[in-house]
Amino acid sequence: MSEWAHRVETTPRLAQWRIDILSSTYRKSDPFKIGIWNWFLTVERNKQLFVKLYPEVSALTREQPPVASFVIKLISSSSSPSRKTLVHPGVSDKLIRTNEDFVWAVDTLFTGRFIVDVEFLDLKIVPPSGGEAVSIWSAYQIERHSLSTAITSLSRMLSDSILTDITITGTDGASIGAHRAVLAARSPVFRSMFSHDLKEKSLSAVDISDMPFDACRTFLGYVYGDFRADDFLAHRLALLRAADKYDMEDLKEACHESLLEDIDAKNVLERLQTAHLYRLQRLKSGCFRYLVNFGKVYEIRDEFNAFLLHADRELITEIFQEVLAAWKGF
Template structure:
């Protein structure tokens, strides 16, 4: 049979399948067609009744985010002698996972050639954490889904080593990465790969002051695969790398995080870090944490003078 017999024509939110020469006791399944985030199928089966089914193609997306569909579906006869239209009552917010979730048994079918016409009124997905489903056609959700998909792709590029073209050498291991991604996120990397430096010639960057795990966390952040436990474990190494490679958003994230959990055990280290990487808010947080309002703790005034080489702590903090 002609391949066009299985093809479904689509327009935004609309799908139309022309079914020709459909005999009794037969079955036909359409080619997949794209509406929203999913590929779909239509099937028709003729036995005692005509059975029409609409369902999304089996995929990881369908399993993780099954569509919640609202739609109108109808059969339109194309016979010149018996023109007729049968319309199913409107379906509202029905979750579709398998080919048995929507089955339309048409009793008074007119036979001959016909069209299955589907208008999708809305398609929704439920948040993974629960709550009210939201429409994928809301502009915010489209933007959010697009961004999430892009980040997932970047993450796979790194984790699966897809077409890597540069090697990052840490102190105890190496990781494949992509020049274009690194150059986009860091002007230092961009300069390395744009000029005839050894990194460009050797297709390798040596980060000799980072462990493999810290380097992995650094690249995960660059590729959008943020992991909170990695970040907390390697904050100081990430701050050093962010400063070295001029990644301002990572440096600011480390700055903010280091300012949140200052205590008596780490305050001297934090003051030194604040001075080394020019983090005024971290300095102020250290001083405020151990000084009464309006007063300066003499002990920490002395410490700050030593660390900062300032005449007066008040001036720099």
């Protein structure tokens, strides 16, 4: 079989797969890119000819599957004017995730050379924020580009100290320049601070007395869209404190979600105390479940007993209520 037998030729919206001879009962194309997804075509010959079109399995397909509108045809490769063409009735705004979401069963068997011709009329995607699906070939792509460019420019304002007008200082005395307008837009606490005659406004300086500089830099990076995963993970607790202090609910929830993901015997008691202090109910429930339902409290008995000596009375009451509820469940 020729090395080109599985290749699909494409333009931005058109794909053509030329099949010389369907010598076996099944054939699958090489991946081809239309829009932001890689796609596959397959043909299978049984009592009918089955044609499938589907996107490649990937994180993108799982998170943002295509909503496709297209016309698909089977065209015999004969050069005569009477060459055979079969046209599917058409597909409009169909969500396609798997290789079973679009299957065309053709009664006529093509025995010679033929072409699978797919013309994409539109490809839509549901924005991460939800709502109606929008075309990737319309203003959506421009919007994404504009957003990406804006975030890059914003992060450069911080990294390159472009026209900074406020100084942020951490506990170790190190400082970094920032912008009042950006901080005020992200935090109502900063907005109030810079709108009233407080020392931060008159001195053009903010001392964040409970954050070392590295954590402070990570905090500002998040504010400016300069997100770095390793730094975020290293400073989650400091970021949570800052989010609570400066009333940044999006950052607080991001920390909450992250702290839920890696509860273990070494950190569960610290996480439990953190959850109680910052009213993170899902984190608290996750810690209770780890300790009580999965019986891990017995593996850290000494640490747990020491924890109870200093824990808040309300939290201790909740712990024993969880233990009693678990015992009743057996």
